[in-house]
Amino acid sequence: MRHRVSALLGAIALVAMTACSSSDGSQGPGSSTAPGPGGAITVEQLVARSADTPIAVQGLLHIDHGTARLCAAILESFPPQCGEPSVELIGLDPSAIAGTTSAQGVTWKEGTVLTVQRAADGRFTVITASP
Secondary structure: OHHHHHHHHHHHHHHHHHHOOOOOOOOOOOOOOOOOHHHOEEHHHHHHOOOOOOEEEEEEEEEEOOEEEEEEEEEOOOOOEEEEEEEEEEOOOHHHOOOOEEEOOEEEEEEEEEEEEEOHHHOEEEEEEOO
16 A cells, blocks of 8 residues: 555656646756746746747846846845846836836836847847836
8 A cells, every 4th residue: 555655656746847847848946937926937037948939027127327137136235236147138118117216326126027038148128018
C-alpha cells in the first residue's frame, strides 16, 4: 500500500513539474513566464523570456532625467532608485501615466502595467500603458 502511495505522489509531482514549464523551456515558479494576477508578468519574467511578442509587464516605472526603466523593485531612498533587474523603455509618453510622483528630476510609479515588445540592445518598446 505504501509503495502505491509513493508512486502516486511521484506521479503527481511529475505532473506538477511539467505544468510549471514555460514556453521558453525554463522551469520552476521563479522562472515561469505565465502571467500573474491581472494578466501581467513581472520584470524578472520579462528578462528571462525569449519571445519577442508584445506582453503586459508590471513593475516600478522609474524615469531618471529622461531615461525610462521598468524595475523589479524600488530601492529605498529619496527619490527612489531602480532595483534590478530592470529594462530600459523606449517610446514611453510619461504624460500617459496617471498617478506618478516626481522629485529632483526623477519620476516614478509603483505597480505600473505596460505592454512592451523587445527592441534592439536589450531595450523594450512601449506599445501601451495602462492608466
